[in-house]
Amino acid sequence: MITSLAAEKLACVRGERRVFADLDFHVAAGQALVVEGANGVGKTSLLRLIAGFLPPASGRVTLNTDRGAISDGEERGRLVGWLGHQDGIKPQLSVGEQLEFFAQLYGARDVIGPLLERVGLSRQRDFPCRYLSAGQKKRLGLARLIVSGRGLWLLDEPLAALDTAGRALTAELMSAHCAAGGIVIAATHDALGLEARSLRLEAA
Amino acid sequence: MSGPFASLLSRDLRLAARSGGGAALALAFFALVATLVPLGVGSDLHLLSRIAGGVLWVGAVLAALLSLDRLYQGDFDDGSLDLIALSPLSLEQVALAKLLAHWLSTGLPLTLLSPLLALLFGLSGQGTWALFVSLLIGTPAVSAVGAIGASLTLSLKRGGLILPLIVLPLLAPAVIFGAGAVSGALDHLSNGALGLLSAFSVAAVLLSPFAAAACVRLNLAG
Numbered sequence: 493m494i495t496s497l498a499a500e501k502l503a504c505v506r507g508e509r510r511v512f513a514d515l516d517f518h519v520a521a522g523q524a525l526v527v528e529g530a531n532g533v534g535k536t537s538l539l540r541l542i543a544g545f546l547p548p549a550s551g552r553v554t555l556n557t558d559r560g561a562i563s564d565g566e567e568r569g570r571l572v573g574w575l576g577h578q579d580g581i582k583p584q585l586s587v588g589e590q591l592e593f594f595a596q597l598y599g600a601r602d603v604i605g606p607l608l609e610r611v612g613l614s615r616q617r618d619f620p621c622r623y624l625s626a627g628q629k630k631r632l633g634l635a636r637l638i639v640s641g642r643g644l645w646l647l648d649e650p651l652a653a654l655d656t657a658g659r660a661l662t663a664e665l666m667s668a669h670c671a672a673g674g675i676v677i678a679a680t681h682d683a684l685g686l687e688a689r690s691l692r693l694e695a696a
Numbered sequence: 697m698s699g700p701f702a703s704l705l706s707r708d709l710r711l712a713a714r715s716g717g718g719a720a721l722a723l724a725f726f727a728l729v730a731t732l733v734p735l736g737v738g739s740d741l742h743l744l745s746r747i748a749g750g751v752l753w754v755g756a757v758l759a760a761l762l763s764l765d766r767l768y769q770g771d772f773d774d775g776s777l778d779l780i781a782l783s784p785l786s787l788e789q790v791a792l793a794k795l796l797a798h799w800l801s802t803g804l805p806l807t808l809l810s811p812l813l814a815l816l817f818g819l820s821g822q823g824t825w826a827l828f829v830s831l832l833i834g835t836p837a838v839s840a841v842g843a844i845g846a847s848l849t850l851s852l853k854r855g856g857l858i859l860p861l862i863v864l865p866l867l868a869p870a871v872i873f874g875a876g877a878v879s880g881a882l883d884h885l886s887n888g889a890l891g892l893l894s895a896f897s898v899a900a901v902l903l904s905p906f907a908a909a910a911c912v913r914l915n916l917a918g
Contacts, residue, residue, distance in 0.1 A: 543782065545916045569782045578775025584714040585707075596703030597783045636779070 493558045494571060494643040496520045497542070497675055501551035504537050511537050515551070517691050521643075524666060524676040526684055529693035535679035536577070538693065539646045542677065544569040555644065573642035577649050579629040580636075583622030587613055587632060590621055595639045604639075611635045611661065626653035634665060645669060647678040659685060700785045701793050708797030711766070718763040719801040726759035726806050730813035741818035748817035749827055749878025753871050756806045756831060757838055761863060763802050764842040765856040767794055768912065772850045781916055787909035795836075795843050795904055803835030819878075826881035830874040830893055837897040840904035841866045847911035851918045869896050 496519060503513040511534035519525045527535045540546045542553055544565030555562045555571060562568050581590060591604050608614045611631040616624065624632065630653050637645060645666070651659050663685035666676045670686075678684060712719040733751050734744055771777040780790055810831050814824040845863040849855030873896065876889035 543778075545778065545781070547917060566786075570784060572782050574779055574782050576775045576778055578773075578778070580775040580779045582711060582770075582774070582776065584711060589710070593703055593707045594779070597700045597780065597785070599700055599784055640782075642782075 493673065494521055494675060495556045495558060497644065497677075498554045498556070499542075499551065500554070502538075502541070502553065503549040503551055504534055504541055504546065505549040506534075506537060510549075512693055512695075513550075515693075519675050519677065519689070521673045521675060522670050524670050524678065524684070524686060524688035526688045526690045527677065527679040527693060528681070528690055530695070533693045533695055535693060536648055539576075539648055539677065539679055542568070542644075543572045543574060543646055568644075571642055571644050573637045573640040573645045575633050575637050575645070575647045575650055577652070579626075579633060581621045581624070581629050581632060584620065586618050586620055587624070588617040590632065591635055591639060594636050598640045598642075600639045600641050607635045607638060610638075612657075627655055627658055630654050631658060631661075634662060638665065643674045645674060645676045645678075647676065647680075649680055650678055651680055651682045651684070700783055701789055704780065704783075704785065704790065704793040705797050708794060709801055711770075712763075712797065712801035718766050719805065722759040722763045722802050723805055723809060725762055726755050726809060727813065729755040729758070730816055734816050744817040745819050745823065745882065746879070748814060748819045748823065749830075749875040749882075750871070751817070752810055752813060752827060753831070753834075753874040753878075756803075756810070756835065757864070757867055757871060759806060760798075760802050760835065760838045760842060761860055763798070764846045764859060764863070767798050767843055767846040768850055768908075769846065769855070772915065777912065777916065781912070787912050788905045791843060791847070791905040791908040791912070795839050795901070795908070798843065799836050799839040803831075803839050807831040807835055820882065822881045822884075823878055826878045826890075830877040830890060833890065833897050834870045834874045834893050837870050837893075837900040838867060840897075840900035841870075843904050844907045844911065847908040847915070850911070850915040869893075 498518045500516055502515040504511040527538060529535055537546060541548055547565060552563050555568050588604060608617055611634050613628060613631055650662050654662060667686045669676055730752060737744060781787060810827055811824050814827055842863050845859050849859050873889045873893035876887060877893060880887040880889055
């Protein structure tokens, strides 16, 4: 169980360029944080940094759990549910195969059927993913996020390509996740449709 | 089969078998090369059987090279590698699963096909057996060394072009010992080539997951 996420004096350098520096924030379990800022200000870099893909140039990210604090990147990644701006979907696999693979990979015991029902893809279960629209791929990404069973959700532009109903569904899933004691950190330009604190990144 | 490791392995095998997976492509390439050489060299069976080991080994290595870019590149480009990296598997386990999947979908079929292609070269029974065994032992090393190259060139644009330049020199020992085992069998000599090939293969397979995992880590941070 995650209790909170804290960043102290976080700095990120990509190439030779300093993206952001001296970033401090704190998110408690059950809260959502929206990361805002102009294009190229480092929203995706911040998410990759929290997920443990990128080592911070300085400062640190600490994930507090009931089993102690985790500041190692890869260990932190084991608690992360990821929805990136790349869909991570193989065109050759069917929707059902895709989701079953991730359920097994993440050691989840969820049944796929109800989950596809929830995101509105149950009719497409046997469709090869190459026939999915961008919005449907996003919905599959949401199903994958739920099946991961992870406490810390990192979402990069979660609302892009989704229709009105899809946006409402995303907001509903995020609220439910927070209500269950999870943390949501989303980088977005749109209104998420749920109560969230905001973190504004400025060019360093 | 269940569990994260098995699920990644079976998914990679499934992708290799589906359209665009490249498993069939590598086999067809190997068969074509092995067919063209006798056509080009002529019908001197003595000459053909002498060069069979070398030609088929080089053909198998090149064929395996063709399918290397699907090992990590596809998953890197569409973001799947991010999701796999966050799974309960360590990146070393991921690299081992991918290495195994590549060998099962490329190296093993190439090995199984080789006795048939040896017929085109008039290779003797003993020579064919030596070729088969050397490929069985040596192709895991091809996948292992290839995996290091494939993970190293992930974030390069058109990295597939530079991949053979990195991988081929490193595979020289496999080709030398593999072809050496075949000519040893033809001359009824025990030249120790199979032993050296086994040692090379074991070392490559043991080291590769660690090297590939380090390269993947580097590229995910890039």
